[in-house]
Amino acid sequence: MATIEDVRGITPQMNFEWEVDILGPSTGGESALTIHAQTVTIPETSLDIIEMNFKSEKTTHAGRTSSPRTMTIGFIEDQNLTVYKFFKNWLNLIHNEFSGGGVNRVAYIAGINISHLEKDSTTVSALHTILGAYPTSLGDVSLSYDNSEIMTVEVTFSFQNHSVA
Numbered sequence: 001m002a003t004i005e006d007v008r009g010i011t012p013q014m015n016f017e018w019e020v021d022i023l024g025p026s027t028g029g030e031s032a033l034t035i036h037a038q039t040v041t042i043p044e045t046s047l048d049i050i051e052m053n054f055k056s057e058k059t060t061h062a063g064r065t066s067s068p069r070t071m072t073i074g075f076i077e078d079q080n081l082t083v084y085k086f087f088k089n090w091l092n093l094i095h096n097e098f099s100g101g102g103v104n105r106v107a108y109i110a111g112i113n114i115s116h117l118e119k120d121s122t123t124v125s126a127l128h129t130i131l132g133a134y135p136t137s138l139g140d141v142s143l144s145y146d147n148s149e150i151m152t153v154e155v156t157f158s159f160q161n162h163s164v165a
Contacts, residue, residue: 017121020073022086023111032110033086038152039074040114042128043067043162060090070158071130077141077151084153087138094134108134132160 020040024032048063075083094108112130117123139154 017117019117020075021113021115023113033083035075035083037073037075038150039072041071041073041149042114043069043071043130043159045162047109067162069160069162070136070156072154072156074154075154077153084138084141087135087155089152090135091138093157109160110134112159125165129163129165130157130159130161131163133157 018036018040020033020035020037021031022033038139044067046065050061050063052061054061077083090108093103109132112133114128114130115124115126116126118125134157135155136155136158137156139156141153142152143151
């Protein structure tokens with residue numbers, strides 16, 4: 001059993017120390033894009049509850065997974081629009097807007113690794129692996145003289161499986 005001394009010895013994970021690695025759909029598992037994104041929401045994990053009556057008592061049991069299997073990442077854009085072009089091309093691969101055709105799922109699904117980094121910004125302390133991922137939405141990009149904010153691109157993904165190691 002953990003003691004208070006064990007708890008005091010914990011080094012907290014910093015919320016800003018992580019990076020995103022997209023394992024490209026056509027790169028054979030090689031890294032297609034590695035970037036420190038502005039925001040990442042780790043997907044929720046949840047289960048349905050099955051309620052049953054047994055001998056005048058109600059009992060609950062774990063049911064199927066009801067996790068939404070979507071996640072959104074906000075990427076910081078560079079002056080060459082690298083992120084926007086990467087995901088726009090990926091979406092065009094999935095569904096070509098000119099021919100109206102699409103491709104087999106195997107050709108467009110990819111893996112996403114989200115690495116939590118220790119304070120040295122290089123050592124990985126935890127790794128979220130998202131499998132069977134593909135973009136479903138490339139967010140609006142606002143261009144305006146009104147402000148001088150950093151340009152960001154939000155991408156929403158659908159995925160098949162999420163694990164953490």
